[in-house]
Amino acid sequence: MSGRILNGDFVSFFEDQKSKRKSSNSENWRMALNYFKSFAGEKVLFPQINETFCEEFADYLLSAPGIGRTGREISINTAVSYFAKFKATLKEAYK
Numbered sequence: 001m002s003g004r005i006l007n008g009d010f011v012s013f014f015e016d017q018k019s020k021r022k023s024s025n026s027e028n029w030r031m032a033l034n035y036f037k038s039f040a041g042e043k044v045l046f047p048q049i050n051e052t053f054c055e056e057f058a059d060y061l062l063s064a065p066g067i068g069r070t071g072r073e074i075s076i077n078t079a080v081s082y083f084a085k086f087k088a089t090l091k092e093a094y095k
Contacts, residue, residue, distance in 0.1 A: 008009045010093070011043045013038065030066075032085035034040075035060075035074075038067055046093065058083050 014020040014036060021082040039060045040053075061079035074082070 008046055010046050010049060010089075011040070011042060013046075013093055014086075014089045017092060018085075028081060029085055030040035034067055035082050036086060037065065049090070057086065058066060073090075 011033075016035050018026070019030045019034050036057065039057050058079075061074065061082055062076065064074065064079075066074065
């Protein structure tokens with residue numbers, strides 16, 4: 001990882017990854033990012049992300065209050081999908 005990314009803002013990087021998605025999947029990326037921000041805030045530096053952080057985010061998704069249109073909790077499948085977007089972003093940052 002370059003120095004810029006290593007100490008950079010993960011939320012900004014996640015936003016960049018989301019903006020690259022123009023398909024029908026883009027709404028899923030948007031909501032994954034919204035849930036991440038709801039969990040962690042508007043700024044998270046890469047060094048803050050460790051295994052515990054990732055596990056806590058996964059747990060949050062499984063119990064988070066709904067922030068979408070309906071306001072109801074998300075399903076397990078949706079939580080898994082959102083977490084997959086988070087993992088894909090981490091993998092891209094690692095590259």
